[in-house]
Amino acid sequence: MAKFAMAKSDRVQTSSHNWDMVIGPQRNLFDLRLRELLHSSDLIMLFVRRDFVSVYKQTILGPLWYLIQPLLTTIIFTVIFGNIAKLPTDGLPQFLFYMSGTVIWTYFASCLTKTSDTFVTNASLFGKVYFPRLTVPISILISNLIAFAIQFGFFLAFMGYFALQGTQLHPNWWILLTPVLLLMMAGLGLGFGIIVSSLTTKYRDLRFLVQFGAQLLMYVTPVIYPTSSLSHRFQVLIQFNPMSSVVEAFRYAYLGGGTVDLVQLAYSFGIMLVVIIIGVIMFNRVEATFMDTV
Amino acid sequence: MSDPVIIAENISKAYRLGQFGSGTLTNDLKGWWAKARGKPNPLLKIGQEELDGKTLWALREVSFSVEPGLVLGIIGRNGAGKSTVLKILSRVTAPTTGHMYVKGRIASLLEVGTGFHPELTGRENIYLNGAILGMKRGEIDRKFDEILDFSEVEQFIDTPVKRYSSGMYVRLAFAVAAHLEPEILVVDEVLAVGDVEFQKKCLGKMGDVAREEGRTVLFVSHNMSAILRLTQESIVLEKGHLVMRASTAEAVDYYLSGGNAQAGERIWDVDEVPPDATPFRPISLRLLDKAGKIVDTVRSTEAFKIEMEYALSAPLTGLRIGIYLSTARGEYVLTSFDTDDQKHFEKHGSRPAGHYVSGCMLPPDFLNGGRYTLGVNASSYRVRRYFMDEQALTFNVDTSGAPGMQWAEPRPGILRPRLEWKIETK
Numbered sequence: 001m002a003k004f005a006m007a008k009s010d011r012v013q014t015s016s017h018n019w020d021m022v023i024g025p026q027r028n029l030f031d032l033r034l035r036e037l038l039h040s041s042d043l044i045m046l047f048v049r050r051d052f053v054s055v056y057k058q059t060i061l062g063p064l065w066y067l068i069q070p071l072l073t074t075i076i077f078t079v080i081f082g083n084i085a086k087l088p089t090d091g092l093p094q095f096l097f098y099m100s101g102t103v104i105w106t107y108f109a110s111c112l113t114k115t116s117d118t119f120v121t122n123a124s125l126f127g128k129v130y131f132p133r134l135t136v137p138i139s140i141l142i143s144n145l146i147a148f149a150i151q152f153g154f155f156l157a158f159m160g161y162f163a164l165q166g167t168q169l170h171p172n173w174w175i176l177l178t179p180v181l182l183l184m185m186a187g188l189g190l191g192f193g194i195i196v197s198s199l200t201t202k203y204r205d206l207r208f209l210v211q212f213g214a215q216l217l218m219y220v221t222p223v224i225y226p227t228s229s230l231s232h233r234f235q236v237l238i239q240f241n242p243m244s245s246v247v248e249a250f251r252y253a254y255l256g257g258g259t260v261d262l263v264q265l266a267y268s269f270g271i272m273l274v275v276i277i278i279g280v281i282m283f284n285r286v287e288a289t290f291m292d293t294v
Numbered sequence: 295m296s297d298p299v300i301i302a303e304n305i306s307k308a309y310r311l312g313q314f315g316s317g318t319l320t321n322d323l324k325g326w327w328a329k330a331r332g333k334p335n336p337l338l339k340i341g342q343e344e345l346d347g348k349t350l351w352a353l354r355e356v357s358f359s360v361e362p363g364l365v366l367g368i369i370g371r372n373g374a375g376k377s378t379v380l381k382i383l384s385r386v387t388a389p390t391t392g393h394m395y396v397k398g399r400i401a402s403l404l405e406v407g408t409g410f411h412p413e414l415t416g417r418e419n420i421y422l423n424g425a426i427l428g429m430k431r432g433e434i435d436r437k438f439d440e441i442l443d444f445s446e447v448e449q450f451i452d453t454p455v456k457r458y459s460s461g462m463y464v465r466l467a468f469a470v471a472a473h474l475e476p477e478i479l480v481v482d483e484v485l486a487v488g489d490v491e492f493q494k495k496c497l498g499k500m501g502d503v504a505r506e507e508g509r510t511v512l513f514v515s516h517n518m519s520a521i522l523r524l525t526q527e528s529i530v531l532e533k534g535h536l537v538m539r540a541s542t543a544e545a546v547d548y549y550l551s552g553g554n555a556q557a558g559e560r561i562w563d564v565d566e567v568p569p570d571a572t573p574f575r576p577i578s579l580r581l582l583d584k585a586g587k588i589v590d591t592v593r594s595t596e597a598f599k600i601e602m603e604y605a606l607s608a609p610l611t612g613l614r615i616g617i618y619l620s621t622a623r624g625e626y627v628l629t630s631f632d633t634d635d636q637k638h639f640e641k642h643g644s645r646p647a648g649h650y651v652s653g654c655m656l657p658p659d660f661l662n663g664g665r666y667t668l669g670v671n672a673s674s675y676r677v678r679r680y681f682m683d684e685q686a687l688t689f690n691v692d693t694s695g696a697p698g699m700q701w702a703e704p705r706p707g708i709l710r711p712r713l714e715w716k717i718e719t720k
């Protein structure tokens with residue numbers, strides 16, 4: 001009886017107080033704590049720094065790897081798809097065509113694969129302290145963005161070189177769309193990535209699926225071929241892929257080949273919003289108890 | 295009394311034991327597919343009803359409140375739910391039912407050095423770790439020198455921490471956490487590492503945090519002397535239930551005396567023995583004086599006997615019964631097995647099913663005064679451990695009549711032997 005009375009008086013207290021934090025069993029579906037995330041900008045930047053500084057420590061070439069990777073991929077693509085398979089490139093120089101595709105695709109793919117591992121790779125950290133968990137995938141987007149900027153700068157340098165050699169390139173005003181295109185790639189990578197990472201706490205299979213799924217996905221995105229080279233049926237098909245219009249628009253803006261399809265871009269943007277919302281909700285639900293299952 | 299800064303209200307936490315689904319998507323799909331066709335799940339073992347594991351309640355309806363400025367100790371055996379309380383409080387995991395209400399910033403030191411990256415330098419890790427623990431960059435800038443000073447690793451601050459010794463690592467990590475200035479500090483077993491000097495410094499810092507700065511500290515440790523020194527009040531958890539809240543002295547006493555265990559003897563009920571102990575079944579562990587009486591206080595100057603009574607429901611080969619004697623603070627005094635002696639080892643190489651008592655005498659003039667813990671273990675070397683209870687029994691050693699009692703000062707040390715001194719004039 002005494003115990004009951006105590007519990008009751010506690011309840012009166014709890015309701016009359018102005019608590020900073022209430023820890024309960026399950027949060028509201030839409031209680032996403034985004035404000036908390038905004039307050040963690042310092043943490044995000046430190047994670048970015050950590051990723052950036054630690055990745056190439058104890059390597060001889062260090063940050064040069066950022067340039068070697070796209071360069072070698074581009075050379076191999078040029079040889080295999082350009083010279084052996086003789087795929088068309090919308091009349092653009094093969095090297096620039098493949099390089100633009102590679103650099104753009106790499107950003108999306110690395111956002112996707114790295115964020116999809118969030119819970120598994122950070123299990124020991126998440127198991128000990130609380131901080132807004134979304135800081136980790138967001139920091140991944142930013143460190144990848146820095147890598148992208150370096151690689152894209154490299155691409156622009158090659159563009160300049162080709163222009164000096166007298167190649168006809170047609171960069172145009174659509175370049176102004178670049179931030180939006182980047183946002184869409186980051187958003188799609190983040191959205192799908194955190195959906196997968198939420199599911200991997202239970203199903204580890206998905207990690208492997210994502211790793212090579214990202215590679216396969218590249219072949220249904222106009223990375224190594226232009227959309228225009230496909231038959232109408234296949235064109236319709238790959239337009240379901242929200243990344244297709246982004247890659248095409250990028251290429252059109254900087255090289256003048258390909259297409260900008262605003263309807264397609266709007267579709268991709270919509271998909272991005274949907275996956276982000278679903279992803280963040282799932283991520284928040286898993287976050288509360290995932291330590292019990294990992 | 296001021297208003298509480300933490301109120302825990304009927305907190306329960308359930309863990310599902312065993313499998314969560316079957317771990318892979320394909321197996322789960324197979325299970326669903328079988329269910330959908332009305333067939334038994336092909337992955338279930340025969341006789342097993344459902345893949346569901348059992349539910350373990352790590353915490354059961356735990357309620358307490360903490361007033362600001364209080365250093366509250368949380369005491370309990372392994373698996374009593376101490377760490378679960380802290381994990382819920384530090385939001386690492388959510389409770390199954392119940393709520394916790396918290397006022398102010400919480401920082402938790404569930405093992406220090408969380409988030410340290412081995413490739414980064416000490417300096418970089420201070421910033422990263424600080425931010426993970428919830429500090430802003432400006433805050434860390436302000437306290438950087440203080441942290442560095444406290445950590446004593448100044449010379450190596452620009453060296454990657456993977457080159458640090460474990461002591462340096464812990465010092466740096468604790469230094470960051472100690473300077474967090476949270477309203478509520480949650481500390482779990484950080485003091486298990488680091489050298490004695492640094493441990494003292496940490497304890498001192500924690501004490502300051504509570505006393506001078508009026509912060510609230512929740513402290514979990516197996517180190518009873520640290521709990522006694524740092525906390526005024528403690529709660530005792532037993533199998534997920536909060537069984538006691540009292541002054542720390544009282545709580546530690548209750549805990550050390552094994553809760554409801556009878557003085558001088560620990561008797562295991564059938565339901566206390568884990569099922570995987572079979573064929574071994576512990577019956578009781580007891581302490582006997584010269585006259586064969588069960589006692590909970592023995593005299594330092596007299597021999598006493600430790601007896602372990604147990605039953606085997608099947609013959610066992612290579613079984614050995616071990617006792618672990620340690621001080622109440624957890625320092626080991628000795629370990630001994632009933633088949634240590636070559637003679638016994640050969641004779642009792644295999645024991646038929648039956649009822650046994652393994653006993654040994656401890657010599658007189660051996661232990662110093664104080665409180666000791668006796669643990670017991672039954673195992674076959676490199677084969678299996680059947681049963682283990684690290685804190686089966688506690689007892690006191692009384693020093694009356696021991697050498698040197700003409701001086702009423704406490705004497706440091708675990709042993710109190712009667713040494714043969716010679717004093718010669720030359």
